Amino acid sequence: MQNFTFDNKTKIIFGKDKEQVVGEESVVYGKKLLLHYGGGSIKESGLYDTVLNSLKEQNIEVYELGGVKPNPRVSLVREGVTLCKENNIDFILAVGGGSVIDSAKAIAAGAKYDGDVWDFFTGKGAVTECLPIGVVLTIPAAGSESSAGTVITNEDGDYKRATGSLLMRPQFAILNPVLTYTLPSYQTACGVTDMMAHILERYFTNEKNVELTDRLCEATLKTIINNAHTVIEEPTNYDARAEIMWAGTIAHNDLLDTGRIGDWASHDIEHEISGIYDIAHGAGLAIIFPAWMKYVYKHDINRFVQFANRVWDVEIDLNNPEKTALAGIKKLEQFFSSIGMPVSLKEVDINDEHFTEMAKKATERWPLGNFVKLHADDVEKIYQLAR
CATH class of the missing domain: 1.20.1090.10 (Dehydroquinate synthase-like - alpha domain)
Structure with a gap:
């Protein structure tokens, strides 16, 4: 057996209706939050309203960036990085599955970096600082809700690459199996x-x-x-x-x-x-x-x-x-x-x-x-x- 250090900081909040505590979990990390998600499914299911209401109860100022696709794109990540820098975002909340979480992780790292976020995926840059991240999981699959890695696709050349850092582990992840019913x-x-x-x-x-x-x-x-x-x-x-x-x-x-x-x-x-x-x-x-x-x-x-x-x-x-x-x-x-x-x-x-x-x-x-x-x-x- 190899020597090892096991370090996983992610707080798992598991069970029915647990998404309702997202506001009180998020406010610990600041008052300006980027809500990151994919398409319209979280709005159709009512999860979007539940999350937004919980955040507003804590007087959190919410900025939004939707549109994450499967095999998340670096172009949207760059949009998120710019949004975070221009608005001094304190915290990123990913509501979705692995693609949304991976995109949020890349944004969180890029927001604290002077170069292009793609540098992390080519070995030209290293993650030394990262905005904190929280998760409301809707698709059990990627395990990104408590992992230290992210995978992003660059449309220029169709490169799909991974990078990782312990700094990217989400602070908390809310897992309600009911959210996966549909x-x-x-x-x-x-x-x-x-x-x-x-x-x-x-x-x-x-x-x-x-x-x-x-x-x-x-x-x-x-x-x-x-x-x-x-x-x-x-x-x-x-x-x-x-x-x-x-x-x-x-x-x-x-x-x-x-x-x-x-x-x-x-x-x-x-x-x-x-x-x-x-x-x-x-x-x-x-x-x-x-x-x-x-x-x-x-x-x-x-x-x-x-x-x-x-x-x-x-x-x-x-x-x-x-x-x-x-x-x-x-x-x-x-x-x-x-x-x-x-x-x-x-x-x-x-x-x-x-x-x-x-x-x-x-x-x-x-x-x-x-x-x-x-x-x-x-x-x-x-x-x-x-x-």
Whole structure:
């Protein structure tokens, strides 16, 4: 087990009607607030009015910036940075899912930086100061509500890149499973896939003697698997929604990282797909993760056997561990298909036109992954496996 420091400052406020306390939680950080959100869904649901009323009760001056899209754009982030600087904003409140939260994090960092916010995503700048952020979560998926990272897309060149800093962790996150009742089933399934991928990135490690976090990863995966069909088939099942929502946070709050080094190649490989084709991140991960597994499983067959057995209850074939490992990968693919996710690029009408370009872009700064180091030719082969 690696040495580690676990530091997560995010206050989780979980349960029914908890969005009503957003004003009293926010006022601690100042009187001038940027309310950041996506489209019209929070207004249609009444959440916008609830949040605004709670903020006004605390005499908070509210500035607004809506319009966040899936795979959030740096152009809107730049608008937010300008708005914050011109109005001396004290605090940013993100109301939405991972895209909104990621956009808010980038704005929060950019508002305290003299250069262009994209510098953080290219390695030209480092986050040394950040406006405080709060969250009202509406889509359990990305885990950004208590993570230290953000992912932003630059329309100039279709680059989708990540950056991170402990300063970006939200001060608080309000999680009310009821707010997820109206999510379309496809969006719910994309969220399930995203949170599972966050766990799998951590699970496939070269670190030995990490039994506790192995078991935590496996338990969280099994909880998601056990509740996924229920939330899709019974969208107002509070208990199942609560399990999925909390699992999504645990999947990406760094607890499952402790003592181990994760991989993260699949996320970087997928970012090139959604950067160019603008597909849902969860859908892209459902395609890429099994393909990555098929490419690297021989590196540590025993870990893949453990995954198959403990997560999918595949009986271990002592005479043929490779058969067991492949059965686990197949089970993952079948599960993704069963919740309506694509498991091939063909299913989302993506051909091999940009494979070489995407592989080069994905690896232009360094090889991908830690479990197995991947260069451009490896990444292109994974895209081919995903066809």
